[in-house]
Amino acid sequence: MLAFVLKKFAQLFVTTLGVVTLVFFTLRLIPGDAASAMAGDSLSGEALERLREQMGLTQPLMTQYATYLKSLLVLDFGQTITTGLSVYDLMKSALPITLLIALSTIVITVVAAIPLGTLAAFMAHKGRKGLDNLITGTAMVLDLMPSFWTGLVFLLFFSLTLRWFPASGDVDMSDPFSVLHRLALPVLVLAVTQIATMARITRTAVLEVLGEDYIRTARSLGWSELRVLFRHALKNAALPIVTVIGLSFGSLLNGTVIVEFIFNIPGIGSLLVNGINSRDYQMVQNLIIFYALIFVTINFATDIIYRKLDPRVTF
């Protein structure tokens, strides 16, 4: 197990280095450079040259690369080009909000979707189609709604019509009530789609496992249907479910960008949108690396959990 974790960690390290390198050189391939982007049309050739020197852009490429790696290691992300604020500080204040949204969505999804999907599978296996069709049908419909659309509908209904939740405003992370009040709706919007997807995946996975021989063996040993369902079926179905949770984190990050924009929440997603709109290279570059890191870490965690769940996994 330890060897497995170490091997996976080595892979994680190599992948991260790859991403960081790729981002660095891709940005250098773009016509023009950070200095001219920063200056826009305002500076003359000489002033631009001075700015370049200031930013270290006149040094050889490899030296720039080394400096860049070193600054990443010490978490020095530099300043935004447009406002001159520390990127690190901006991310530090935005990150908890986005993470809170993403994690609560995942938790709510898992808590709701796995029992629902398992129940649907159990009913389908027993040939009681009514409840199964209801769950599967609803999930299908919800799954097809894009989150920018559900986001707007929820905003219209819960905030503007019912006035239960505010449509915009600050998020004070020190006040739990304000956090709940402000973030409940975006989380709900994201969770609806996620629950629908995951309930369907869970149903398929559990239903397939319920037809396996070892399920019959467990029944033949005198275990109740419930125990067989949760101890044997769900445990074996967990592999595809964990895979989907890992993958759905990706679509979830997409989703946070959208809901943060719709609900005007100052999270990482908003930073990204603003950074792109104002052509803030420094900001966007760091955010890309950050998103990539999250993906790689999630994959790492999925692999470890995979191995924990299924001892046959050796890759």
Added chain:
Amino acid sequence: MTYAKSITDTILDVRDLHTHFFTDTGIVKAVNGVSFELRRGERMAIVGESGSGKSAMAMSLIRLLAHPGRVVEGEVWLEGQNLGSMTEKDLNGIRGSAVGTIFQDPMSSLDPVMRVSDQMIPPIARHLRLKPKEAREMAVGWLDKVGIPDAARRIDAYPFEMSGGMRQRVMIAMALSCNPRLIIADEPTTALDVTIQAQIVELLRRLTSETGTAMLFITHDLGLVSRFARTVAVMYAGRIVEIGPTASVFRKPRHPYTQSLLRTIPRISGESRERLLQIPGFPPDMKRPVVGCAFKDRCPAAHARCLEETPEAQRRGPDHAAACFLPNGLDDAPVAVAAVAHRTADEERPWRSLPRQDVLEINNLTRHFVGQSLLPWVKPPTVRAVNGVSLRVRRGETLGIVGESGCGKSTIARMLLGLDEPTSGEIFIQGTGQMVFQDPSSSFNPKMKVADIIEEPLVVQKRGTREERAGKVRSLILQVGLDPSYLDRFPNQLSGGQRQRVAVARALALNPSVVVADEPTSALDVSVRAQIVNLLCDLKEELGVSFVFISHDLSTVRYVSDWIAVMYLGEVVEYGPAEQVFQTPAHPYTRALLDAVPVLDPEAEAEREIRVISGELPSPMNIPPGCAFASRCPKVTPLCRDEKPALVQRRPQRQEACHHAG
């Protein structure tokens, strides 16, 4: 023996059991009124072909049927309790405790993500009300009893870390661990190799007689019945058509179905080369109501009464009953049942005038599969599947290759057809080689009609015009004994036997000189198996095609083959004329294989001294330096471990690789 019916003696009493499957396309009446009794400590076999309802019946006893199956009628009394009227909760106290169950496929019957200990200990703790520690000790004790080496450590292994035979031992230990009064074993050895099968059967026999556990043994293998069971019930179309003491049923079967079944099997002991009896037709469609006797359409002795009335079980002797109007079944038939026709071997065939030369020659063939090494300086794991095999096949002769799984026989087949490249060695084929695969359903494209399937090789090789090809396809399908109307059907509209006939027709399309048949009959039921075996023998006679017949079914191999090559771990250990090899096996492995196969005579089985070889096949990744068989051989000496015996000829036509042969 008196027909004892005292309550104390009867452990299981099944009365008029009916089980139906309520599928979307109709109600499948799988079990239609099965009644029988099982006495304490008795071993009863339920035999029947696939679809006869034997498994559905067994699963109905403890209501382990999956949706849409349901017991619709009948009673199941176990020690005075009616299981049929019990709640699920009460029944869960019986399952795994009073009734243990063993399933067919050990590879899929254990939970893959749980340790053996986690699957085995909790049921013991629950049913016997033991503390986890005591339950663990007990579990280890049982694993030890079923022959798992180092049980105290192995109990924490995962199923995937064990071989199929070991897993089946674990299943047996689980089934026996709560002191059941009844064991239901559903084809417990079907998925295993013959030597492992013999070990498992021996183990079950010993443990059930030690513990006095009664056993219901579901199988399609009549040989196993004769070795193992004291009573036998033959099922057909969801009913028991004959039941009685094994000795009496095998000596004088009374029901036409039992009688036919026993004649469709080539005898491993028999030297006669008579044509195998075939049962014509198919079992009835269980979705339709059966009027009269279910076997009437396939029964040569059927008469007017059989068409209208369903025969009830009638007494034929002590404890022996058969559901037929004729007391002696086929023997009472007004018309003499077509006598078994002798093969027309003497008839003149054009190919016989051709010289009897070798059409296939294999010289020193090897195939090593090199794996991937994690680290560049570590030697990659190598599976040595085939290790220097030399064989030849003459025109119009059949070479049978036998051996357990992993002995390299299928790898040779693949190389013969160029589907795999040999690592070294040569293959010479005069003419072309074609293949017949094991599973006829998965080797066809389901979207192609039978005509297209048979024509395909001709199209690929660009032979003839469209009309010529159509004519050839017609003559091929007639040659394999199917009506040309089948040409317009799709593979899923054919039965297993018909599909295998189509596979043979396709293999013959290019007039091959050699047909390689890899386990062509092992996916088929016994009655259908006889049809295919007869077909292959006929084709050999008519066309002079040579066959390489690869199988683990020794009696079939003996029946079809002229020459036999016995393989072990990628090597030929014995080679010779089929009859001689079977009658006087020289290599200890050949002898062990033959010992492992039960004969169809319960009395001979009882007297036979069965030397079951212990242990399992060593890994082909790690072949021992001396004789490959040394680890399991009863005659092993230090010489065997050091020096590899060569395949040498000591007697005319016979070769064996053993230091102690001859």
